[in-house]
Amino acid sequence: xxNLRKCAxxxxxxxxxxxxxxxxxxxxxxxxPPEGSKPMAIKGAPKDPTELKIDQLIKKMxxxxxxxxxxxxxxxxxGGIPRLGIPELTMSDGPHGVRLEHGRxxxxxxxxxxxxxxxxxxxxxxxxTWNPQLGYQQGSxxxxxxxxxxxxxxxxxxINIIRTPLNGRNFEYMSEDxxxxxxxxxGEIKGMQSQGIxxxxxxxxxxxxxIGRSHIxxxxxxxxxxxxxxxxxxxxxxxxxxxxxxxxxNKFRGQFCxxxxxxxxxxxxxxxxxxxxxxxxxxxxxxxxxxxxxGTDLEMGTDLSMLPNPDYHKFxxxxxxxxxxxxxxxxxxxxxxxxxxxxxxMFKTHMMDHSRAKGAFDxxxxxxxxxxxxxxxxxxLKNTQNxxxxxxxxxxxxxxxxxxDRPNAQGGGSSQVRSLYEVTPxxxxxxxxxxxxxxxxQGYTIARGAQADKALIAQAxxxxxxxxxxxxxxxxxxxxxxxxxxDNAYDAEDVDKPDMNMPFGQDELIKAIVKANPKTIVVxxxxxxxxxxxxxxxVPSILQAWYPGLEGGTALANILYGKVNPSGKLPMxxxxxxxxxxxxxxxxxxxxxTTVRYxxxxxxxxxxxxxxxxxxxxxxxxxxxxxxxxxxxxSVTPAGPGKVTVxxxxxxxxxxxxxxxxxxxxHEAKCSVDRPEKELKSFEKVYLEPGASKTITLTLNKDAxxxxxxxxxxxxxxxGRFDFLVGSSSRDIRLTxxxxx
Ligand code: BGC
Numbered sequence: 001x002x003n004l005r006k007c008a009x010x011x012x013x014x015x016x017x018x019x020x021x022x023x024x025x026x027x028x029x030x031x032x033p034p035e036g037s038k039p040m041a042i043k044g045a046p047k048d049p050t051e052l053k054i055d056q057l058i059k060k061m062x063x064x065x066x067x068x069x070x071x072x073x074x075x076x077x078x079g080g081i082p083r084l085g086i087p088e089l090t091m092s093d094g095p096h097g098v099r100l101e102h103g104r105x106x107x108x109x110x111x112x113x114x115x116x117x118x119x120x121x122x123x124x125x126x127x128x129t130w131n132p133q134l135g136y137q138q139g140s141x142x143x144x145x146x147x148x149x150x151x152x153x154x155x156x157x158x159i160n161i162i163r164t165p166l167n168g169r170n171f172e173y174m175s176e177d178x179x180x181x182x183x184x185x186x187g188e189i190k191g192m193q194s195q196g197i198x199x200x201x202x203x204x205x206x207x208x209x210x211i212g213r214s215h216i217x218x219x220x221x222x223x224x225x226x227x228x229x230x231x232x233x234x235x236x237x238x239x240x241x242x243x244x245x246x247x248x249x250n251k252f253r254g255q256f257c258x259x260x261x262x263x264x265x266x267x268x269x270x271x272x273x274x275x276x277x278x279x280x281x282x283x284x285x286x287x288x289x290x291x292x293x294x295g296t297d298l299e300m301g302t303d304l305s306m307l308p309n310p311d312y313h314k315f316x317x318x319x320x321x322x323x324x325x326x327x328x329x330x331x332x333x334x335x336x337x338x339x340x341x342x343x344x345x346m347f348k349t350h351m352m353d354h355s356r357a358k359g360a361f362d363x364x365x366x367x368x369x370x371x372x373x374x375x376x377x378x379x380x381l382k383n384t385q386n387x388x389x390x391x392x393x394x395x396x397x398x399x400x401x402x403x404x405d406r407p408n409a410q411g412g413g414s415s416q417v418r419s420l421y422e423v424t425p426x427x428x429x430x431x432x433x434x435x436x437x438x439x440x441x442q443g444y445t446i447a448r449g450a451q452a453d454k455a456l457i458a459q460a461x462x463x464x465x466x467x468x469x470x471x472x473x474x475x476x477x478x479x480x481x482x483x484x485x486x487d488n489a490y491d492a493e494d495v496d497k498p499d500m501n502m503p504f505g506q507d508e509l510i511k512a513i514v515k516a517n518p519k520t521i522v523v524x525x526x527x528x529x530x531x532x533x534x535x536x537x538x539v540p541s542i543l544q545a546w547y548p549g550l551e552g553g554t555a556l557a558n559i560l561y562g563k564v565n566p567s568g569k570l571p572m573x574x575x576x577x578x579x580x581x582x583x584x585x586x587x588x589x590x591x592x593x594t595t596v597r598y599x600x601x602x603x604x605x606x607x608x609x610x611x612x613x614x615x616x617x618x619x620x621x622x623x624x625x626x627x628x629x630x631x632x633x634x635s636v637t638p639a640g641p642g643k644v645t646v647x648x649x650x651x652x653x654x655x656x657x658x659x660x661x662x663x664x665x666x667h668e669a670k671c672s673v674d675r676p677e678k679e680l681k682s683f684e685k686v687y688l689e690p691g692a693s694k695t696i697t698l699t700l701n702k703d704a705x706x707x708x709x710x711x712x713x714x715x716x717x718x719x720g721r722f723d724f725l726v727g728s729s730s731r732d733i734r735l736t737x738x739x740x741x
Contacts, residue, residue: 075103095156097417139191147359171527176605182235189240374555389562411478413493428553452505476526627654642702
């Protein structure tokens with residue numbers, strides 16, 4: 001195997017936990033199907049003309065043809081039936097760009113340019129914009145690229161709740177807060193599907209850590225499930241209309257998520273009425289009978305073309321299904337239901353009549369969407385001494401840190417993108433102002449276990465001392481070489497971070513730079529918080545840049561120079577230290593060999609910090625601007641049964657145009673069950689010229705006031721006094737009102 005070949009192999013094996021063959025799953029070995037999980041009956045002839053066409057097609061299919069449609073035919077396709085004009089379903093990762101090609105027909109040793117795509121800011125950066133319209137735009141640009149690259153299903157968005165900062169895939173996800181996730185995901189899915197392809201929201205459910213992801217059994221209360229972990233998925237399906245959803249690798253209450261009776265059959269299909277396709281994560285099916293009966297519609301997995309004798313018929317939803325149906329052990333109607341779902345989405349996305357309008361990829365317009373998202377997603381965490389925006393007196397800048405000069409598009413695992421180009425922070429600063437002299441010093445070396453490098457630090461400190469301003473770009477890393485990504489990556493699939501400490505001796509570096517030049521700005525890359533305790537109070541300006549996509553360096557420079565006024569807000573709390581995190585303090589992480597218990601329940605993120613009075617370093621919803629905003633005139637009025645109108649005015653009280661995310665939190669003063677100190681229930685991003693103001697009117701419905709009662713097994717609104725907290729972050733509440741409901 002050449003090195004490249006090895007990389008490709010590693011990549012494929014990471015995308016699925018080994019080729020799992022269905023031989024292990026003969027009927028004799030099947031555990032009894034869980035009680036209550038009956039084959040789904042299809043009653044009566046559907047009236048809808050498309051459903052009638054589907055009936056006709058299903059009637060013409062042999063059992064073998066049906067079964068071919070419910071499992072992979074290559075690493076990113078599932079079977080079609082050419083004689084009936086049914087194409088293969090073609091899929092691609094991932095949440096922030098169309099992945100480079102893999103699998104059948106692709107020679108991995110070739111360097112392709114025709115499988116490039118726009119590398120958009122990752123999910124967490126998109127969420128930090130708090131701008132659902134921008135979510136729509138990014139979704140729509142991504143959908144267009146997916147379509148142009150010949151895909152039918154784009155494997156994203158990823159919306160698992162950010163429960164611990166250590167999760168290696170937080171960068172792909174959105175938030176610790178179910179309401180923010182819901183608003184952002186609906187916009188993104190609608191945008192993606194406006195381009196004719198299908199979104200695939202993932203990973204359903206509770207894939208909140210990478211350690212043990214292939215087997216860990218997640219236990220949580222029904223209340224935590226309903227209030228924290230389900231709402232984003234529910235919104236994606238019932239409001240966003242996602243055509244497909246991906247079952248997670250892990251278990252939930254003892255059963256693998258991809259074939260979980262409660263999650264898929266009871267909640268997704270019966271409660272929410274989902275009519276689309278449940279796709280397994282790659283290699284996530286473990287049992288033919290459970291997958292058949294509990295609602296898995298399509299089994300995807302390892303690219304067996306890499307192995308000597310690829311045979312996808314050996315998948316759990318392959319030949320074994322034929323045997324089971326022929327032996328009368330399962331009803332063919334079960335298979336028909338899966339085929340029907342696949343065909344339904346094929347008709348809906350114009351795969352059958354080939355009339356889908358063509359998309360485009362690598363366009364200037366898409367690159368500009370990526371830039372806009374980065375400009376609105378980068379968060380200004382601290383800005384004292386008026387260091388930012390950089391003023392005209394700044395003639396020499398020392399740019400320091402390996403992250404300043406490092407591309408990220410190919411990092412992180414299955415979400416990798418072959419970006420046509422990527423403006424790094426260093427490049428962005430160089431492009432921004434030719435009158436400013438830029439020197440670059442690496443400062444630290446990216447390698448697992450690398451310690452502070454005295455020589456690199458001395459060199460960087462010297463550069464800083466000679467400059468007007470030092471900009472350190474550090475934080476987490478992503479790994480851009482597939483073969484070794486786990487050696488140096490912290491934000492990546494299949495690995496969690498060992499702790500929250502700055503790797504590679506960056507604490508020492510930052511301290512030395514501040515000493516050499518107090519005018520130091522720290523820019524942090526990464527999917528979430530990092531421990532800043534050693535230097536935070538000595539550094540005048542700090543920004544969180546996430547992984548900001550192919551135009552990230554431009555966006556960052558625009559913010560540093562004040563061409564763009566920052567408006568990003570944290571979609572997650574930044575704790576002072578790891579020990580403060582509720583998952584670690586109240587709950588378990590990463591659990592034992594088999595199980596992780598979410599004893600933290602509903603107290604995830606700020607719900608915990610605020611209720612338990614633990615001060616975070618930077619709170620949820622927080623982010624600075626170069627201007628200031630004033631809040632006034634709050635009114636809270638009933639607007640019909642269970643509805644409340646919240647009205648207030650936001651004014652730009654500073655001297656620059658800017659955008660503010662006005663946030664509305666709700667708290668029930670007294671309740672028979674514990675409720676968090678506050679919960680986000682509405683928000684709006686407003687753009688205001690200096691001196692301008694806008695009256696914001698937001699209507700909250702009963703969802704904003706209910707909790708999930710475990711005793712009654714339903715949502716309950718308990719009458720009483722509700723407080724309405726309006727502000728600029730979860731801890732910067734400017735107006736309060738209340739109402740008896
Ligand atoms: C990941 C999914 C991804 C799939 C296909 C899996 O390892 O968990 O997010 O879509 O591989 O690459």
